[in-house]
Amino acid sequence: MTCITLLSVVPVRNRPSESAEMVTQLLFAQTADVIEEANSWVKIRIHADGYEGYADRKMVSMLSDDNYQSVVSAPYAVVCYPVAMAVSNANKTTIMLTAGTHLPNYNNGSFSLLGVDFSISPELVALHPEYNKENISASLPYFLNIPYLWGGKNAFGMDCSGFTQIFCSLFGINLMRDASQQAQQGVVVGFLEEVQTGDLAFFENNDGNIVHVGILIDSQTIVHCSGRVKINSIDAHGILADDQKSYTHRLRVIKRVRK
Numbered sequence: 001m002t003c004i005t006l007l008s009v010v011p012v013r014n015r016p017s018e019s020a021e022m023v024t025q026l027l028f029a030q031t032a033d034v035i036e037e038a039n040s041w042v043k044i045r046i047h048a049d050g051y052e053g054y055a056d057r058k059m060v061s062m063l064s065d066d067n068y069q070s071v072v073s074a075p076y077a078v079v080c081y082p083v084a085m086a087v088s089n090a091n092k093t094t095i096m097l098t099a100g101t102h103l104p105n106y107n108n109g110s111f112s113l114l115g116v117d118f119s120i121s122p123e124l125v126a127l128h129p130e131y132n133k134e135n136i137s138a139s140l141p142y143f144l145n146i147p148y149l150w151g152g153k154n155a156f157g158m159d160c161s162g163f164t165q166i167f168c169s170l171f172g173i174n175l176m177r178d179a180s181q182q183a184q185q186g187v188v189v190g191f192l193e194e195v196q197t198g199d200l201a202f203f204e205n206n207d208g209n210i211v212h213v214g215i216l217i218d219s220q221t222i223v224h225c226s227g228r229v230k231i232n233s234i235d236a237h238g239i240l241a242d243d244q245k246s247y248t249h250r251l252r253v254i255k256r257v258r259k
Contacts, residue, residue: 001034002068003044003060006113008096009154010060012053016041022151023053024162024177028101029113031063031071047072049165051177067114077106080126080170082142082155089117098154099143100166128172131258133197139170140215146229160212163225164200167215172259179203179213186255192219192236199256203238203249212249214239224249 005026013020016038026032032044041054063071079101086095103111109122129135149157153166161179168175175182183202189195195216203212214224222234226248233240239249
């Protein structure tokens with residue numbers, strides 16, 4: 001059984017309870033397998049990254065096989081700004097969409113999902129531009145100052161790996177959900193001096209576990225979500241604190257990811 005959400009953002013939790021920890025989020029039009037049902041909750045496995053957790057049954061809709069195929073086989077564009085508003089052509093109701101949201105059957109300011117047509121400003125939509133210095137540098141400023149939220153991956157709160165996952169998705173790059181998983185993707189960049197804009201830097205804790213990730217602008221500068229999405233200096237040891245006198249994160253490895 002598969003499901004989809006028609007809401008902007010749905011929290012996915014580690015237990016079937018409103019008070020349980022949110023581990024990730026399901027964005028508009030994302031699909032998932034339903035692994036089990038638990039009263040008013042469903043345990044799901046998100047198709048985009050394989051992440052599992054519990055969603056409120058009221059916040060997802062079950063899909064027939066035909067409807068599922070129509071969604072996943074449709075060409076799509078991506079919301080490329082932190083927040084965008086789409087309007088239903090049928091009843092003029094609005095829905096707020098966040099960066100990284102897929103828009104099925106997009107064409108010149110309109111898209112359709114399960115027979116419902118929507119309008120959206122074309123300036124807020126991208127068709128998987130190249131992941132290069134010019135495009136990355138143009139897009140990153142729009143994400144600055146988004147607050148940190150554990151398990152979040154939208155414009156009103158995201159964690160470090162939610163930020164990198166969503167940002168890279170604008171360019172058609174599919175990352176896994178957690179920093180430790182993302183660290184298994186791509187190819188190793190041996191030295192900071194070899195860094196290209198858009199490379200991912202991963203950081204470890206005292207036990208040697210990958211616990212943080214950010215996007216490198218160059219060999220001395222990183223954008224990452226720690227408290228908020230912000231820019232900090234980096235060297236071979238790690239991320240320097242704002243006062244430049246201490247380190248906040250210890251560098252483990254740099255990876256280059258591409259489509």
